[in-house]
Every structure is written in C-alpha cells, then in structure tokens.
Amino acid sequence: MANSQAATLSRAFVAVAHPLRRTILERLADGELTVGEATHDFPVSKPAISKHLKVLEEAGAIVRVIDGRTHRLRLNGASLEEAYAWLARQRALWERKLDVVEEFLNEQEKRA
Amino acid sequence: MSEIDVDTGTVRLERTYEATVEAVFDAWTNPEVMQRWWKADPEHEVTIAADVRVGGGYRLEIRRPDGDEMAVHGTYREVARPDRLVYSWTWEGTGPYAGHESEVAVTFAEEEPGRTTVTIEHAGLLDETSRANHARGWNGVLDSFARSGIPATR
Numbered sequence: 001m002a003n004s005q006a007a008t009l010s011r012a013f014v015a016v017a018h019p020l021r022r023t024i025l026e027r028l029a030d031g032e033l034t035v036g037e038a039t040h041d042f043p044v045s046k047p048a049i050s051k052h053l054k055v056l057e058e059a060g061a062i063v064r065v066i067d068g069r070t071h072r073l074r075l076n077g078a079s080l081e082e083a084y085a086w087l088a089r090q091r092a093l094w095e096r097k098l099d100v101v102e103e104f105l106n107e108q109e110k111r112a
Numbered sequence: 113m114s115e116i117d118v119d120t121g122t123v124r125l126e127r128t129y130e131a132t133v134e135a136v137f138d139a140w141t142n143p144e145v146m147q148r149w150w151k152a153d154p155e156h157e158v159t160i161a162a163d164v165r166v167g168g169g170y171r172l173e174i175r176r177p178d179g180d181e182m183a184v185h186g187t188y189r190e191v192a193r194p195d196r197l198v199y200s201w202t203w204e205g206t207g208p209y210a211g212h213e214s215e216v217a218v219t220f221a222e223e224e225p226g227r228t229t230v231t232i233e234h235a236g237l238l239d240e241t242s243r244a245n246h247a248r249g250w251n252g253v254l255d256s257f258a259r260s261g262i263p264a265t266r
Contacts, residue, residue, distance in 0.1 A: 087123055088116060091123045091125060094125050094232050094234065096149060096152075097140075097145075098230065098232075100145050100148045100149045101129070101136065101230070102127070102129060104139050104142065104144070104145050104148070105129055105130075105135060105136065108135070109131075
C-alpha cells in the first residue's frame with residue numbers, strides 16, 4: 001500500500017518535471033483537446049511529442065479518448081493532485097508559522 | 113509569495129514583516145511561538161524542546177485526546193543570528209517509513225530599516241520511501257488545523 005502510493009507520487013513528479021509536459025497539462029485544464037491542438041506549436045519533433053504524451057499517460061496524468069480517427073487528450077486530475085497536495089501541505093504548515101510569527105511581532109509592538 | 117517546486121520537491125515561502133531582523137529572528141526561535149504554531153487545537157497537548165545552537169536538537173510533539181501522537185525532531189545545522197537558521201527535519205511516528213531527513217533553511221534579511229523578509233526553503237522532500245509517510249504526517253497536522261478553523265491553504 002505504502003510502496004504503491006510512493007510509486008504513484010514518483011511517477012507524478014516525473015510527469016511534471018518537463019516544461020512541455022506541464023504546458024500540455026495546463027492546456028488540458030480547460031477541457032479535452034486533440035493531440036494537434038495541445039502540441040501544434042511545440043518546437044520539437046513528433047516522436048518527441050509522442051514520448052512526452054506516453055510519460056503523461058503512464059503517470060496517469062492524462063487519458064487518451066479515441067473517437068473514431070481522432071485522439072483526444074483528457075486531464076486525469078487525481079494522480080497529480082496527490083503530488084501537489086502533498087507539497088501544498090508542507091507549505092501550509094510554514095504559512096501557519098509565518099502567521100504565528102506575525103501575530104507575535106504585532107503583540108510585542110503593542111506591548112512596547 | 114509562496115512556491116511549490118515539484119521538480120525537486122522543495123517548498124519555498126517568503127514573508128515581509130515590519131520589524132527589525134533581530135526581532136524576527138528571535139520570534140522565529142521563541143518557544144511561545146513554537147507552542148502556538150504547533151498547538152492548533154486547544155485539546156492538544158504540546159511538548160516543545162529546542163536547544164537553538166549548532167548541533168543542538170529540537171523536538172515538537174502533539175498528543176491528541178484520543179492518544180494519537182505526532183512528533184518531528186531535528187538538529188540545528190546553522191545558527192547565525194540574525195541572518196540564517198538551518199535545521200534538519202525528521203518526522204517520527206509509528207509508520208514503517210518515518211525517519212526520513214529533510215532540511216529547512218530560513219533566511220532573514222532586513223531590506224530597509226525595520227522591514228525584514230523571511231525566506232523558508234524546505235528541501236529534500238522527494239525521498240521515495242518517505243513520501244507516503246510525509247503525506248500521512250502532514251495530513252494529521254492539517255486535520256487538526258481544519259478542526260481549529262484555520263484554513264489549510266490560502
């Protein structure tokens with residue numbers, strides 16, 4: 001259980017570790033797109049694009065919806081959310097410390 | 113400003129206070145501040161110990177009314193008042209993967225008199241075997257924040 005969770009997070013981190021893959025995910029955030037719509041302006045070869053899509057699919061970040069001859073890409077939020085949420089929680093704890101420090105400094109100023 | 117770097121698993125935050133760098137540094141390491149930070153729920157029993165000098169240790173522990181315990185500990189690696197503080201960060205726990213060490217670096221900079229920016233960088237959170245454990249630990253902290261009505265994220 002723990003190992004498979006770690007493996008899922010690991011794949012999710014790999015998925016978002018490349019700027020082109022992050023761009024694909026950002027574009028899909030607004031809805032499904034064809035491969036062409038999502039990647040037409042990328043300055044890389046088609047095989048390179050296929051490779052990036054494969055990484056995203058293996059991470060569970062996107063799913064390919066085949067509609068006749070058209071391949072549409074759809075964001076599969078859950079797997080990435082897990083990775084982001086985990087780091088967001090670390091951040092939240094430090095946000096709280098920053099808040100507590102602020103509160104304390106304000107009190108000290110009033111006392112002075 | 114706050115930032116999550118998923119490439120490296122580093123969390124960075126920054127906050128500017130209307131205070132001198134010494135005041136902010138001292139607030140950061142103040143035991144009462146640590147207490148308030150950690151005690152998100154009045155029902156929690158919090159134990160704080162910190163020996164703020166290079167090589168000194170700290171430990172923060174929460175005990176819930178139901179007996180659940182959660183603790184983090186570490187060692188101060190750099191204590192350069194009032195500019196910089198670096199410490200290791202290791203969750204304890206009953207889980208089989210507790211014990212992974214990450215590192216927190218806090219930098220204090222007085223950009224103009226009475227105006228100090230704090231930058232936190234929590235790095236080394238990407239160890240594979242500990243990821244699941246971290247998630248569990250922070251979940252607990254967040255649950256307690258939720259119960260206390262403090263928003264988990266902004």
